[in-house]
Amino acid sequence: MAERRSPPVRARQLARELRRLREIEGLTGEEVAGSLGWSSAKVSRVETAATLVRPGDLGKLIDLYHVTGSHRERLLAMARGAEERGWWDAFPDVGSDYADYIGLEAETQALRCYSAQSLNGLLQTEEYARALIGMVVDPAPGRVERRVDVRLRRQRRLREEPPVDLHVVLDEAAIRRRVGGPAVMKAQLEHLSALAEMPNVVIQVLPFDAGAHAAMAGSFITLKFPHPQTDMVFVELLRGSVYVEDEMEVYRYHLAFEQLRERAIPPDESSAFIRRAADEM
Missing domain, CATH: 1.10.260.40 (lambda repressor-like DNA-binding domains)
Structure with a gap:
C-alpha cells in the first residue's frame, strides 16, 4: 500500500x-x-x-x-x-518525509542551498539523477524510475510562475565527483552552465582552496517563505531528514550560507569553472 x-x-x-x-x-x-x-x-x-x-x-x-x-x-x-494533497501523492514510492519536503519546496519563494557532495535535485539531469538514486534507493522494479520522474517533476518549480529564486553554492567535490561516469557528468556540468543563465538561478562554486568553512558538517537547504518567521532549514541524513525551525538556529544557517557565498567564486567565474570541469571529463 x-x-x-x-x-x-x-x-x-x-x-x-x-x-x-x-x-x-x-x-x-x-x-x-x-x-x-x-x-x-x-x-x-x-x-x-x-x-x-x-x-x-x-x-x-x-x-x-x-x-x-x-x-x-x-x-x-x-x-x-496542511491537509491538501499534491501531485507527488500520485507516486507510490514517495514517503512522508520526502513528500513533506516537496510540498514545502512547491510553496517556498526562495531556496538557499549548499551542496557538499552531490548536486541539488533541481539541478540534476535525468541521467545524473538515475545514477545517483540508483545508489541510494532500493532498486526494486520501477522504483528508481519513479523516483527519477518525481525529481524531474520537481524541476518545473524553476520555470513555473512565479519561479522559485534559487541560489546554490556547490562544493568543488560535487563538481568533480563523476556520478554515472564521465559522459553523464560532462552532460550534467553542461546542463549546470545552461541553468546558470536563468534569471532566477545563481550557481557558485566553493573551490577546494577555500579551505575550512562554516558548513563543514554537510549540505543544507534554507527554505524562505513570505513571512520570515516561517523560514526553515532542511538537512538530509543517510536515513531520513531533519527540519530546523527555531528562529535563531535558522538565522545561524543563514549566516553560514552568507559566508559560503562570500568565499565561493563569483557566479560568472563559477560558470567558467564549471565549463572547464566539463571539458576535463
Whole structure:
C-alpha cells in the first residue's frame, strides 16, 4: 500500500506562527483558553501541532490576535495546505518525509542551498539523477524510475510562475565527483552552465582552496517563505531528514550560507569553472 503523506511540517509552521502571535499579544495559553471557552490543553495541542486546527477555531484565534488582511489569508492558506494533497501523492514510492519536503519546496519563494557532495535535485539531469538514486534507493522494479520522474517533476518549480529564486553554492567535490561516469557528468556540468543563465538561478562554486568553512558538517537547504518567521532549514541524513525551525538556529544557517557565498567564486567565474570541469571529463 502506498504511504500516505502526513502534514507535520506544514502543521508545525502554522502552530509556531500561532504561538508567536499569542506572545506578541502578551497572552498566556490559559488566557486564550479562557477568552475562547477552550481548555488550556486544547491551546497547547494547537500550538504544538499535536492536532490540526479546524478552520473555525483558526478564525477565532486570528480574530483574538487581531490578524487582518494578507497575513490572515496566509494563515488560512497554511491551514488548508496542511491537509491538501499534491501531485507527488500520485507516486507510490514517495514517503512522508520526502513528500513533506516537496510540498514545502512547491510553496517556498526562495531556496538557499549548499551542496557538499552531490548536486541539488533541481539541478540534476535525468541521467545524473538515475545514477545517483540508483545508489541510494532500493532498486526494486520501477522504483528508481519513479523516483527519477518525481525529481524531474520537481524541476518545473524553476520555470513555473512565479519561479522559485534559487541560489546554490556547490562544493568543488560535487563538481568533480563523476556520478554515472564521465559522459553523464560532462552532460550534467553542461546542463549546470545552461541553468546558470536563468534569471532566477545563481550557481557558485566553493573551490577546494577555500579551505575550512562554516558548513563543514554537510549540505543544507534554507527554505524562505513570505513571512520570515516561517523560514526553515532542511538537512538530509543517510536515513531520513531533519527540519530546523527555531528562529535563531535558522538565522545561524543563514549566516553560514552568507559566508559560503562570500568565499565561493563569483557566479560568472563559477560558470567558467564549471565549463572547464566539463571539458576535463
